[in-house]
Amino acid sequence: MQRVSATKEAILAAALELGALHGISGTTMEQVAERAGVAKGSVYYNFSSKDKLFGELLTTGVSKLAQTLHDARLSASGFAGVEAMVTAMLSLLEANRALSKLMAAEIFRTDRAWQESIFALRREALTEIEEALVPLVPAGTSEAMRLLMAGGIFGATLMGGLEWLLFSPQTPVSDVAAALLFTLSGKLDAGPTPPTLG
Amino acid sequence: MQRVSATKEAILAAALELGALHGISGTTMEQVAERAGVAKGSVYYNFSSKDKLFGELLTTGVSKLAQTLHDARLSASGFAGVEAMVTAMLSLLEANRALSKLMAAEIFRTDRAWQESIFALRREALTEIEEALVPLVPAGTSEAMRLLMAGGIFGATLMGGLEWLLFSPQTPVSDVAAALLFTLSGKLDAGPTPPTLG
Incomplete structure (x- = not known):
C-alpha cells in the first residue's frame, strides 16, 4: 500500500465526514479544508479537484x-x-x-x-x-x-x-x-x- | 388522489429527470423550470422550495x-x-x-x-x-x-x-x-x- 501523509489522511477523513453528512454535491473544498484544519491550498496540493478527492x-x-x-x-x-x-x-x-x-x-x-x-x-x-x-x-x-x-x-x-x-x-x-x-x-x-x- | 395540474406534473417530471441525472444537490430550480418549459415563477408558485419539490x-x-x-x-x-x-x-x-x-x-x-x-x-x-x-x-x-x-x-x-x-x-x-x-x-x-x- 502507498504511504499516505498525515495531511492527506486528515483531508480524506474530513471529506468522508462531510460527504456522509451533506452529500458530495453539498460539500465544498473550503469546508473540507476547515474541517481538516489545513489550508485550502493544501487540499488542492493533495487533490487537484473535489472529484479527485471523493473519487479516491x-x-x-x-x-x-x-x-x-x-x-x-x-x-x-x-x-x-x-x-x-x-x-x-x-x-x-x-x-x-x-x-x-x-x-x-x-x-x-x-x-x-x-x-x-x-x-x-x-x-x-x-x-x-x-x-x-x-x-x-x-x-x-x-x-x-x-x-x-x-x-x-x-x-x-x-x-x-x-x-x-x-x-x-x-x-x-x-x-x-x-x-x-x-x-x-x-x-x-x-x-x-x-x-x-x- | 389529488388532482395534479398539467404544469405541476411537468415540473415533477423535469425534477425527476434532472435529479436522477445530476443528483438533487446538483439540480437547480432554474434548470427544472427550463426542462419543464415553464417560467421559474411557475415552479415557485407550485413548490415553495426545492426541498418541497423533491420531498413531494x-x-x-x-x-x-x-x-x-x-x-x-x-x-x-x-x-x-x-x-x-x-x-x-x-x-x-x-x-x-x-x-x-x-x-x-x-x-x-x-x-x-x-x-x-x-x-x-x-x-x-x-x-x-x-x-x-x-x-x-x-x-x-x-x-x-x-x-x-x-x-x-x-x-x-x-x-x-x-x-x-x-x-x-x-x-x-x-x-x-x-x-x-x-x-x-x-x-x-x-x-x-x-x-x-x-
Missing part, C-alpha cells in the same frame, strides 16, 4: 470491500463461503459507517467523474460473490443470472447492514448476520421452525 | 412502493406472499427507473428536509415485508430481527433490480424475480439442483 475516497472503499469479500470467499467453501462473505461485509460496514452510507448513495450514480473506476470495482466485488455461487446454482445458469443473484445478496447485506447501523446499532454483528442468512437459507420457504432466533 | 417527489414514490407491497402481500399467503412482493417491487422499479435510482440514493440520507416523512414511509414499506415474515420465522423472533430480515429482502430486490435495469435491461422481469427468489429459497444452501435457471 470511494475507489479505496470499494476496493477494500472487494478484497474483504475475496478473502472471505477463500476462507470457506459451499454455502459457508456465502455466510463468510455476508458476515465479513457486515463487519466492514460496521467499522466504516460513514463510508458505507456514502457508498450506498453513490454506487448507482451514473454522472460522476469516478464512475468508471467505481463500476469496475463494484463489478469486482459482485464477481467475488458470483464465483462463490457457481457451485451452488444449477449448471446451466448463465453468468448474468449469477450476477443478478450476487447483486441480491450484496444488496441484502448492504441494506440490512445500514438498517442495522442506523436503527438498531446495539445488535451484535452475529445476530444481524444470522437474520440475513436466515432469509437466504430457505427456512423462510419451509415455514416456522422450532429454534428461537433473536 | 420522493414521498409520493415511497408511498406508492408501500402500497404496492401491501397489495402484493394480501394477494398470497406464506412464502408465496414474499414471492409476490419481490415480483411486484421489481415491476414497479422497471416502470419507474429514474425514481428508483433517486430513491436508492436518498433512502439512507439523514440530512434532508423530507427525512421524517421518507423514514416513516420507508418503515411502512419494510413493515409490509416484516408482516409477511411473521408466519415464516420462529415464534420467538423479535420484531427488530424481522425488520432486519425485511431490510435484507428489500435491499436484495432494490439492488438486484437496479443491477438488472442498468446492466441487463433486456432480461424479462420474471427471470430477475426467479434469480432473486432462488437466493431466498434455500436452494443455494442445498447445492446445485438439476433444473436449469436462466
Whole structure:
C-alpha cells in the first residue's frame, strides 16, 4: 500500500465526514479544508479537484470491500463461503459507517467523474460473490443470472447492514448476520421452525 | 388522489429527470423550470422550495412502493406472499427507473428536509415485508430481527433490480424475480439442483 501523509489522511477523513453528512454535491473544498484544519491550498496540493478527492475516497472503499469479500470467499467453501462473505461485509460496514452510507448513495450514480473506476470495482466485488455461487446454482445458469443473484445478496447485506447501523446499532454483528442468512437459507420457504432466533 | 395540474406534473417530471441525472444537490430550480418549459415563477408558485419539490417527489414514490407491497402481500399467503412482493417491487422499479435510482440514493440520507416523512414511509414499506415474515420465522423472533430480515429482502430486490435495469435491461422481469427468489429459497444452501435457471 502507498504511504499516505498525515495531511492527506486528515483531508480524506474530513471529506468522508462531510460527504456522509451533506452529500458530495453539498460539500465544498473550503469546508473540507476547515474541517481538516489545513489550508485550502493544501487540499488542492493533495487533490487537484473535489472529484479527485471523493473519487479516491470511494475507489479505496470499494476496493477494500472487494478484497474483504475475496478473502472471505477463500476462507470457506459451499454455502459457508456465502455466510463468510455476508458476515465479513457486515463487519466492514460496521467499522466504516460513514463510508458505507456514502457508498450506498453513490454506487448507482451514473454522472460522476469516478464512475468508471467505481463500476469496475463494484463489478469486482459482485464477481467475488458470483464465483462463490457457481457451485451452488444449477449448471446451466448463465453468468448474468449469477450476477443478478450476487447483486441480491450484496444488496441484502448492504441494506440490512445500514438498517442495522442506523436503527438498531446495539445488535451484535452475529445476530444481524444470522437474520440475513436466515432469509437466504430457505427456512423462510419451509415455514416456522422450532429454534428461537433473536 | 389529488388532482395534479398539467404544469405541476411537468415540473415533477423535469425534477425527476434532472435529479436522477445530476443528483438533487446538483439540480437547480432554474434548470427544472427550463426542462419543464415553464417560467421559474411557475415552479415557485407550485413548490415553495426545492426541498418541497423533491420531498413531494420522493414521498409520493415511497408511498406508492408501500402500497404496492401491501397489495402484493394480501394477494398470497406464506412464502408465496414474499414471492409476490419481490415480483411486484421489481415491476414497479422497471416502470419507474429514474425514481428508483433517486430513491436508492436518498433512502439512507439523514440530512434532508423530507427525512421524517421518507423514514416513516420507508418503515411502512419494510413493515409490509416484516408482516409477511411473521408466519415464516420462529415464534420467538423479535420484531427488530424481522425488520432486519425485511431490510435484507428489500435491499436484495432494490439492488438486484437496479443491477438488472442498468446492466441487463433486456432480461424479462420474471427471470430477475426467479434469480432473486432462488437466493431466498434455500436452494443455494442445498447445492446445485438439476433444473436449469436462466
